[in-house]
Amino acid sequence: MAYSDVNRRRAREIIDRYPRARSAILPLAHLAQDQDGYLSRDAMAEIAELVGASPAEVYGTCSFYTMFKLEPVGKYVVSVCTNVTCLVLGGPELYEHLRDRYADDDDVHVEEVECLAACDGAPCLQVNYDFHLSLTAQHADELVESYKRGELVARTVSGGRR
């Protein structure tokens, strides 16, 4: 069993919102990731059982979506945009800076992402899906450190509330 009892009840409530249980695969994967910090094989097997699909089908769906992390990624997912507005306003440099700085930090997972729809605040990034805009490398460092010290409260790695 992968879900806690509370989350299993929550999973059943989510399934009940949909005319077909299988529609709940994405929200149930988010729920599992909220709980565990990544989407485990056990969780996908339980989701499969709950919605009446095979584990392979659930894996097939979930592996399509970049927000689902099939291996543990640490406490903080830092998503840095390098798409075409951030491209000319410092996004790629910001990404490379953070990637190198946190290369050996198991708590911080830095990834390059596509446009986050906050281009009036380029270059922008998200920490566990909370937005931070118009950043310099120095600001970004201070930001990540504030999360690590607990001065800023992070969402889960799926963007949910703890």
Next chain:
Amino acid sequence: MPETRMLTRRLHEHPDDSWTADVAIADGAYDALRATLERDSGDVAKEIEVAVLRGRGGAGFPTATKWSFLPDDSFPRYLVVNADEGEPSTFKDHMLLQRDPHQLLEGVIISSYAIGCDLAFVYVRGEFALGGERLEQAIADAHRHGFLGRDILGSGFDLEVVVHRGAGAYICGEETALLESLEGERGMPRIRPPFPAVEGLYAKPTVVNNVETLSAVPHIMSMGGARYAELGVDRSKGTRIFSLSGHVRRPGNYEVELGKTTFRDLIFDDDLGGGVPGDRTVKFFIPGGASSQWLTGSDEHLDAPLDMDYVQKTFGVMLGSGAVMVYDETVDPALVAWRLVKFFAHESCGKCTPCREGAGWMEKVLYRISHGLGRPQDLDLLLDVGDNISPGLDAPFSQTTICPLGPSAVSAVVSLDKFFRDEVLEKCPTRIPVAVGGAT
């Protein structure tokens, strides 16, 4: 020139709490719903038709016509809201969702009443954690006030709205891929026909509308379609929110009357973009999101009105998602083209070979052009690959793929050739020997 704030009025007037039920309701949210529920449900589509409301997601298809494709006697049917905004440099739906969820919700309830559905879904882009949360809260508050649930405001009309979070896939903004994703599948577009209006979600009749489109519906119902249609020109009516970004002093979302404003106004007017930093010149701009072909800083292009049909007919570009990205003279257009095509290659779902393979190869060739490794024949090679995805390389484009993602990747290549061929060739001066077994 000031904006014409209709959809963005509340969020500007109440910057600290426009998304809360108390503020929204005190400001008039759900008044249009109350009045609409007193009228025949068929009146809504009539008003929308008179208003000439066209989809604000990208294609600009007339909303009333889309609704009219629903078969008369087939139930259940669904309204699905496309809040999966991901078109590069578009950030208007993000704002509307996060800062005025009650306006969207009112549009959803009125539109559900109009088409006769009792279950609606809002597919929210997964990365919009706060936006999704505020919409959930708005739904709970609307229930408490009797705007959702059973027998809404004593009208006998029932509706539930379910928020469905995506999980990071641009392609799910394409309506049939969105429906696949909502059914728990990989987000891969479906072959049409059948169109969603006939066989959509769970193979039932389904309307998929964009956030901005539905957010306009309460305004059309309160002012009347005819008055809404007094704004704008020809078949581009009402207001639209343009997401302006890149090399402008005041990047942001600006709501302006369609057709009465030019790109020059949007980029340079002190109330809008405020001009290019350092008083540099506009080298080129992308007028309708990443999928559109480009325009340049020429007077002819800058003075074009923000009119969907005019720019399509005159320049073969689209207003698309309403994003305008501005690049000054310091920018290498090949670098922008490479990054755009890298995006499409990454987001290709892999279902159709021309897009899956073509976008990937175009990205590799553009990488070498934009990183000093280009060869003189590379631009023509790109056009050749592009022609296999979008035969004729025209706009509006033809396609060898199920959805427009592949052809969208070709737009950047065509634009690079059209406006910057000499500049690109200058960067690819020498014929580099081809390794054994290499491509042309």
